[in-house]
Amino acid sequence: MSVNDDKSPLCPYRKVPDHMILSGGKNNRYWVLDVTERPGHKTLTISCHKSLHPTETCLLKDGWEMTPVCSGDVVHLEGFSDGGSWLVDREQGFLVLLPDSLISGTSISSSIRCMRRAVLGDIFDGGSKQMLNGTMVHEVFQRAAMAKDFSLETLSKLADQAMHSPHPSNSRAPSRHQDSGTVVTVTELADIEENVWCPRFGLKGKIDVTAHVRIQRPQNGSHRALEERTVPLELKTGRESNSIEHRSQVILYTLMSMERYNPEAGLLLYLKTGSLHPVVASHMDRRELLKLRNTLVHHIHNCVEKESERSRLSRLPDILTNRQTCQYCPQRRNCALYESEDVVRDFLQEETGHLTPPHLSYFSHWLLLCCLEAATMEAKNGRKRVWLQTVKESEKNGSCVGNLQLSVPVTIQSEGVFLHRFHRSSVAPQHGLANNGLGSGDRIVVSDQEGRLVGLATGYLCEVSRTSISCTLDRDLSKFSGVLFRLDGDEGVVGLSTHLTNLSRLMENCQDSDRLRELVVDLRPPEFIFNLSSVLPREAKDTVANILKGLNKPQKQAMKKVLLSKDYTLIVGMPGTGKTTTICTLVRILHACGFSVLLTSYTHSAVDNILLKLKRFRVGFLRLGQGQKVHPDILPYTEESARKKGVHALSELEQLYNKELVVGTTCMGIKHPIFTRRRFDFCIVDEASQISQPICLGPLFYAKRFVLVGDHQQLPPIVQNQEARSLGMDESLFKRLELHSEAVVQLNVQYRMNRQIMSLSNSLMYEGRLECGSERTASALLSLPFLHSVQSELSCYSQTHPQHDLAWIQAALSPSNPVCFLDCSMAGCKPSDIGVIAPYRQQLKSISALLQSSAFIGVEVNTVDRYQGRDKSLIVLSFVRSTVEEGNLGELLKDWRRLNVAITRAKHKLLMVGSATTLRRYAPVEKLLNHLQQENMISFKNTPWFYHSAFLNSQFSHKTNLQLKHIELTL
DNA sequence: TCTCTGCTCAGAGGA
Numbered sequence: 004m005s006v007n008d009d010k011s012p013l014c015p016y017r018k019v020p021d022h023m024i025l026s027g028g029k030n031n032r033y034w035v036l037d038v039t040e041r042p043g044h045k046t047l048t049i050s051c052h053k054s055l056h057p058t059e060t061c062l063l064k065d066g067w068e069m070t071p072v073c074s075g076d077v078v079h080l081e082g083f084s085d086g087g088s089w090l091v092d093r094e095q096g097f098l099v100l101l102p103d104s105l106i107s108g109t110s111i112s113s114s115i116r117c118m119r120r121a122v123l124g125d126i127f128d129g130g131s132k133q134m135l136n137g138t139m140v141h142e143v144f145q146r147a148a149m150a151k152d153f154s155l156e157t158l159s160k161l162a163d164q165a166m167h168s169p170h171p172s173n174s175r176a177p178s179r180h181q182d183s184g185t186v187v188t189v190t191e192l193a194d195i196e197e198n199v200w201c202p203r204f205g206l207k208g209k210i211d212v213t214a215h216v217r218i219q220r221p222q223n224g225s226h227r228a229l230e231e232r233t234v235p236l237e238l239k240t241g242r243e244s245n246s247i248e249h250r251s252q253v254i255l256y257t258l259m260s261m262e263r264y265n266p267e268a269g270l271l272l273y274l275k276t277g278s279l280h281p282v283v284a285s286h287m288d289r290r291e292l293l294k295l296r297n298t299l300v301h302h303i304h305n306c307v308e309k310e311s312e313r314s315r316l317s318r319l320p321d322i323l324t325n326r327q328t329c330q331y332c333p334q335r336r337n338c339a340l341y342e343s344e345d346v347v348r349d350f351l352q353e354e355t356g357h358l359t360p361p362h363l364s365y366f367s368h369w370l371l372l373c374c375l376e377a378a379t380m381e382a383k384n385g386r387k388r389v390w391l392q393t394v395k396e397s398e399k400n401g402s403c404v405g406n407l408q409l410s411v412p413v414t415i416q417s418e419g420v421f422l423h424r425f426h427r428s429s430v431a432p433q434h435g436l437a438n439n440g441l442g443s444g445d446r447i448v449v450s451d452q453e454g455r456l457v458g459l460a461t462g463y464l465c466e467v468s469r470t471s472i473s474c475t476l477d478r479d480l481s482k483f484s485g486v487l488f489r490l491d492g493d494e495g496v497v498g499l500s501t502h503l504t505n506l507s508r509l510m511e512n513c514q515d516s517d518r519l520r521e522l523v524v525d526l527r528p529p530e531f532i533f534n535l536s537s538v539l540p541r542e543a544k545d546t547v548a549n550i551l552k553g554l555n556k557p558q559k560q561a562m563k564k565v566l567l568s569k570d571y572t573l574i575v576g577m578p579g580t581g582k583t584t585t586i587c588t589l590v591r592i593l594h595a596c597g598f599s600v601l602l603t604s605y606t607h608s609a610v611d612n613i614l615l616k617l618k619r620f621r622v623g624f625l626r627l628g629q630g631q632k633v634h635p636d637i638l639p640y641t642e643e644s645a646r647k648k649g650v651h652a653l654s655e656l657e658q659l660y661n662k663e664l665v666v667g668t669t670c671m672g673i674k675h676p677i678f679t680r681r682r683f684d685f686c687i688v689d690e691a692s693q694i695s696q697p698i699c700l701g702p703l704f705y706a707k708r709f710v711l712v713g714d715h716q717q718l719p720p721i722v723q724n725q726e727a728r729s730l731g732m733d734e735s736l737f738k739r740l741e742l743h744s745e746a747v748v749q750l751n752v753q754y755r756m757n758r759q760i761m762s763l764s765n766s767l768m769y770e771g772r773l774e775c776g777s778e779r780t781a782s783a784l785l786s787l788p789f790l791h792s793v794q795s796e797l798s799c800y801s802q803t804h805p806q807h808d809l810a811w812i813q814a815a816l817s818p819s820n821p822v823c824f825l826d827c828s829m830a831g832c833k834p835s836d837i838g839v840i841a842p843y844r845q846q847l848k849s850i851s852a853l854l855q856s857s858a859f860i861g862v863e864v865n866t867v868d869r870y871q872g873r874d875k876s877l878i879v880l881s882f883v884r885s886t887v888e889e890g891n892l893g894e895l896l897k898d899w900r901r902l903n904v905a906i907t908r909a910k911h912k913l914l915m916v917g918s919a920t921t922l923r924r925y926a927p928v929e930k931l932l933n934h935l936q937q938e939n940m941i942s943f944k945n946t947p948w949f950y951h952s953a954f955l956n957s958q959f960s961h962k963t964n965l966q967l968k969h970i971e972l973t974l
Numbered sequence: 975t976c977t978c979t980g981c982t983c984a985g986a987g988g989a
Contacts, residue, residue, distance in 0.1 A: 107984050209984055241987045671980050868977050
């Protein structure tokens with residue numbers, strides 16, 4: 004991208020976005036306002052103030068002028084500035100482009116050979132058998148080393164051997180280790196797999212081994228100076244190459260641990276030969292590696308570019324012309340796929356030769372969508388606050404707790420899970436910990452407060468009390484017991500690598516992928532067989548017939564369709580139609596027929612919902628996934644707990660993986676090793692209409708047939724990037740395949756809502772197709788056992804206070820009572836039967852805050868999105884919005900599907916609150932209001948913002964059961 | 975404008 008393109012008269016780089024953090028000093032962050040290029044050098048106009056005043060300049064030369072820095076970028080500068088003018092050249096200074104995007108050491112070292120591969124490697128996952136082997140050898144070595152059963156001796160010996168020999172190694176690269184008399188001895192292994200985030204150089208990595216070494220240098224002839232140091236040690240299990248890549252990795256680790264240990268040099272150990280190479284970096288080495296980092300980060304950040312308001316994929320760095328190098332590249336396929344529109348080199352042609360233009364464009368379309376979405380997620384990612392904001396600043400927005408001291412001992416909870424307890428040091432006891440924004444279960448990252456040890460460990464919060472915090476971490480921090488810690492909430496940087504890996508796999512030249520491509524991309528109509536008897540084993544017939552007994556007609560149809568399918572079936576589960584029951588029954592039938600089933604959904608809770616039901620019917624299953632996320636009642640079925648009983652041999656593991664016909668996991672859980680071997684007869688995906696296409700594809704690779712269950716009239720997949728959404732990223736696979744109506748079965752008989760509530764959804768979305776399953780459902784009313792006494796109390800009240808005839812509504816309307824809640828407890832409604840729904844999280848926060856009293860414990864306050872798939876007897880739905888101006892409308896309420904979900908959660912009574920005039924501006928809500936009006940369900944037309952729909956008894960009984968204490972009315 | 979679930983992760987090796 005040429006810099007000049009960006010310098011339009013309406014230059015946007017004159018304004019720094021709000022989320023940007025700039026600073027001067029050692030860990031500086033400069034905003035680039037302007038770039039001017041002359042032959043041989045480049046001058047940046049920069050500022051470290053958000054006001055962009057005053058400005059400084061930075062002169063780049065001796066190769067640094069090739070840095071792909073643009074106006075609007077953030078840079079970090081190392082070196083010196085002379086009165087506001089920086090110089091970065093051959094001898095001095097570094098420029099770190101986009102320093103808060105931490106790039107891993109391996110990415111950079113792999114970019115030495117092929118920048119394109121490094122960029123692709125950042126986008127897609129890759130891997131090979133050799134790598135798995137390497138991982139295992141690493142693990143064995145590191146464990147043995149830490150256990151010290153062979154480590155110290157062996158390592159010291161290796162070190163000695165290597166260092167004492169006159170030519171330290173058979174290195175091909177020039178060794179900068181000049182003083183041949185120096186002896187390095189490894190005295191202790193300080194750590195393994197140490198995690199380092201180094202925002203100063205924009206680097207991150209995991210250091211295989213952190214070693215204490217003794218260095219003896221010759222000094223004045225016979226006299227020897229002793230020096231102790233901590234250095235990074237990189238293990239290599241493969242062939243000893245002492246290659247530039249390997250050495251560069253060590254140099255990068257040395258650089259990124261500078262603030263921790265100031266190591267000066269690092270070590271490279273080849274386990275095969277046992278030779279140890281010291282790697283000392285020169286300024287040149289660091290300079291060139293940082294330049295590579297800058298180029299890499301530029302490509303990663305600019306993977307999409309705008310051309311006249313439309314985004315498209317940027318060009319990647321060129322393909323190498325070296326067939327030899329490309330032959331073994333794990334990114335071959337992606338490399339060829341990315342270039343679909345251009346001429347691909349002949350030796351890459353075989354990667355895409357089997358694909359048609361529609362296949363290629365499906366791939367690049369979704370790649371673009373994912374890149375757009377990833378960019379938005381990256382921009383919102385608050386991880387950089389961990390190193391850019393002080394504890395004080397971060398504590399203010401509730402995402403951080405500082406001044407923490409570690410209480411020893413640290414206990415081991417399970418393998419690789421360490422239970423830590425921190426207490427707030429007396430240094431800053433302003434307020435307790437409990438009122439912080441962090442809560443139990445939150446993901447956190449632990450760093451030191453000084454900024455030397457950023458990202459020491461990650462884990463989950465367990466308990467937050469007034470003075471102390473306990474959490475499980477991935478590393479034992481007891482050796483840092485003197486350090487003052489900070490603990491930051493970590494939203495996590497989940498890229499879209501699973502999406503893209505699935506997409507890439509869809510394009511693979513193999514049977515499973517060919518078939519899926521045909522169905523998903525080419526939209527080949529699904530096929531069915533005609534005779535059930537050919538699929539139903541004779542011995543299972545009775546069992547199946549028995550299971551079918553409890554089902555209604557459409558549910559039975561669904562079962563039949565699935566059994567007859569050769570490719571796939573789509574089950575539309577309208578609200579309250581018993582989706583979970585249907586899936587559970589389906590699994591039981593398939594199980595009875597001897598079919599294996601892979602049961603998945605996007606969320607852990609959705610998977611567990613079905614498994615909980617299944618458990619009651621004593622259908623065996625294996626649940627994969629992190630124990631922390633699994634429902635407690637399902638825990639006995641996890642791999643984790645099976646392993647606790649003892650799995651020692653490979654055959655036992657294999658037995659564990661193959662034993663159950665039914666396996667349950669999330670769509671993301673398909674990275675599990677079980678899927679390297681096992682295939683299933685059926686894959687069932689629940690909540691499929693909420694899952695994006697690339698993710699939904701994941702589990703489908705492992706089954707012959709699949710069943711998607713969902714309802715595209717309810718919530719779609721969440722897409723944050725507006726452009727990606729407009730280009731169709733929120734279209735689920737469920738929706739895409741729905742055009743084949745022969746594959747669709749509709750569950751339209753519902754057992755949740757009474758007649759009136761159902762009518763709302765019917766008029767809004769389903770055109771009358773939704774039916775009540777029984778008269779009981781249709782006529783069910785809220786049961787309020789003490790209604791009568793409340794009624795008489797109220798009428799008493801209005802008699803003694805005739806002026807307060809409508810006391811409750813007046814209380815609700817009165818400006819002096821801006822926040823109220825419908826309290827039905829007096830009338831006998833259990834708090835757990837009441838749900839409060841609002842579209843906005845902020846709104847819920849304030850509602851919850853007002854429901855602190857013990858009477859309201861059990862009233863669930865949640866977003867529309869969180870309520871999907873669930874119901875309550877009574878729902879209070881707050882529409883929140885009320886604006887007089889013709890301002891922005893906001894996206895959420897424009898979505899028909901969200902409104903549909905919101906109004907179909909209540910079984911017996913639905914109360915809606917909002918401003919009619921405002922809400923009429925949203926087309927979906929307007930349609931709803933028209934229906935309410937027509938059906939006479941609007942109670943208080945004269946008060947423009949109170950609606951109720953429910954059983955239409957007398958108005959009075961309605962009012963009575965609402966002993967109004969607090970209702971949320973935002974005006 | 976404001977809905978939020980997934981995920982440890984960076985690295986594991988070969989020319």
